[in-house]
Amino acid sequence: MMELGQIRMFKAVADTGSVARAAEKSCCVPSNVTARIKALEQELGTPLFHRDGRGLCITPAGEVFLAYAEKILGLVVEAKRAVDPASSPSGTLRIGAIESSATGRLPRLLAKYHAQFPQVDLQLNTGTWPSLMEDTLRHRLDGAVIAVSVKRPGLDTAVICTEDLVLIASKSMGPLRKPADVEGKTIFMWPDGCPYRAALERWLHTHRLDSPIVSYASYGAIVGCVSAGAGISLVPKGIFLQYDRATNLAGYEFSDLNAIDNLFIWHKETKHHPARDAFIAMLKQDLVLDPDEPPRE
Numbered sequence: 001m002m003e004l005g006q007i008r009m010f011k012a013v014a015d016t017g018s019v020a021r022a023a024e025k026s027c028c029v030p031s032n033v034t035a036r037i038k039a040l041e042q043e044l045g046t047p048l049f050h051r052d053g054r055g056l057c058i059t060p061a062g063e064v065f066l067a068y069a070e071k072i073l074g075l076v077v078e079a080k081r082a083v084d085p086a087s088s089p090s091g092t093l094r095i096g097a098i099e100s101s102a103t104g105r106l107p108r109l110l111a112k113y114h115a116q117f118p119q120v121d122l123q124l125n126t127g128t129w130p131s132l133m134e135d136t137l138r139h140r141l142d143g144a145v146i147a148v149s150v151k152r153p154g155l156d157t158a159v160i161c162t163e164d165l166v167l168i169a170s171k172s173m174g175p176l177r178k179p180a181d182v183e184g185k186t187i188f189m190w191p192d193g194c195p196y197r198a199a200l201e202r203w204l205h206t207h208r209l210d211s212p213i214v215s216y217a218s219y220g221a222i223v224g225c226v227s228a229g230a231g232i233s234l235v236p237k238g239i240f241l242q243y244d245r246a247t248n249l250a251g252y253e254f255s256d257l258n259a260i261d262n263l264f265i266w267h268k269e270t271k272h273h274p275a276r277d278a279f280i281a282m283l284k285q286d287l288v289l290d291p292d293e294p295p296r297e
Helices: 002-017 019-026 028-046 060-082 098-103 106-116 129-137 195-206 219-227 237-243 273-284
Strands: 049-052 053-056 091-097 120-126 143-146 155-163 165-170 188-191 213-215 232-237 251-252 261-267
Touching: 002 019, 002 028, 002 060, 019 028, 053 060, 053 195, 091 098, 091 129, 091 213, 098 106, 098 120, 098 143, 098 219, 098 232, 106 120, 106 273, 120 273, 129 143, 129 155, 129 261, 143 219, 143 273, 155 273, 165 219, 165 237, 188 195, 188 219, 188 232, 195 213, 195 261, 219 232, 219 251, 232 237, 237 251, 261 273
Parallel strands: 091 120, 091 143, 188 213
Antiparallel strands: 049 053, 143 261, 155 261, 165 232, 165 251
16 A cells, blocks of 8 residues: 555655655655565556666656656645644745846845744745746745736746836946937847847837847846946846946836736645745735835936
8 A cells, every 4th residue: 555655665666866865855664665665666567767877767658647746745734734723824835936036136025034934944946937837836836926927727926026127237338318328229139938038139120229138147247248248138127126236237218118927826736834924924015125225217
């Protein structure tokens, strides 16, 4: 009969790719892990791993079972929370965020959350919005901040803030007062799939502007290139505010560069999660534009 211990060991092996590391994570000897995995494979009637050099590689059947294992283990955690009479925020909270939110708006809020709920082990992972949605659907994350409004069965969403978009350039480059001032300038942006890049491309097309776009998957690299005068970029205002005091940046806003909603997503099946619900409440209350932000130019 399948046991939760077997499922936990299976997931540990899937996560680490190693029986030895899974045994260490599970606080038992490797032979115990091997025996429990073999018993699970016999019960399921199919191999879940095959050996790949000195490690283990999950099989296609193992990938299918992993999705169910993550769901089962997530429901076990939820069930324990649901019958806890105190039901106050505690335990592990796994939050994902796109890089712009993790860098720009979230740091101050995370510090406040840690101070208010010290019993919660808050873990933050960054990623692209498709990967964050997938990890939330598969219960690898308890929720995530994204900037794309995509309807997916199984997910609930809430708008947490609306992020204005700012064209940034080195102050030495001179002002960007009108769209034509962007013509021909190199633009540093995140790769295809980024909602802010999509907004920029629509804006360039609308104004019939021809400017080369260079892809960097790092706001640090983008801001560094812009600050050095190599080109310009379009970023959420939160990113501009995070960097403008320490760099030689100027920010410019245009009325037809529409603001983009930032949303928090979570799995519909996870009904009772005090730590996540407290995080959502804090997002809605605190993740707003700073009244001291510089005005539009």
